[in-house]
Amino acid sequence: MDERKRESIVAYLRRRMAEFGIKPEDVAISIAADQERLRAVRYRDAAGHTWDGKGAAPQWLVQATSAGQSLEHFAISGTPQPESGKRTRVDWRNDPFAGTRLATISNERVGAA
Missing domain, CATH: 4.10.430 (H-NS DNA Binding Protein)
Incomplete structure (x- = not known):
């Protein structure tokens, strides 16, 4: 993604967050809660x-x-492992x-x- 497009998206997200009263800390707390929930699965x-x-x-x-x-x-x-570009073999047994x-x-x- 080019830098101008990235900056445009960041600015848009900041405007929308301000519009709805969302602070960056709120987003961080939500992400942490989601990660904790996924660890419990x-x-x-x-x-x-x-x-x-x-x-x-x-x-x-x-x-x-x-x-x-x-x-x-x-x-x-x-924990879930990130997928690599390499295909894994399927164990059909x-x-x-x-x-x-x-x-x-x-x-x-x-x-x-």
């Missing part, structure tokens, strides 16, 4: 639904475990659809349906 699915493991399990997790998926499948290990018809449908047929 213990389970996440591919759609981005999360659960901290406390209280009743959410519907998305109940449906997945009822369908045969294990709770450990959704467990988050440690734990694929719940391995050997079923769902694993053998080609992309062409899926797109045509």
Whole structure:
């Protein structure tokens, strides 16, 4: 992004923050709270639904475990790692659809349906 465009965006954000009475400290506190909430997350699915493991399990997790998926499948290990440009290999040994018809449908047929 060029410097003029960046400065323009910063000026716009400062004007809007002043208009709504938002201080930079408020933004910093909000970001810190969001990061703390994300650290508390213990389970996440591919759609981005999360659960901290406390209280009743959410519907998305109940449906997945009822369908045969294990709770450990959704467990988050440690802190999220930034994605690198390198593609990682997929471990198909734990694929719940391995050997079923769902694993053998080609992309062409899926797109045509």
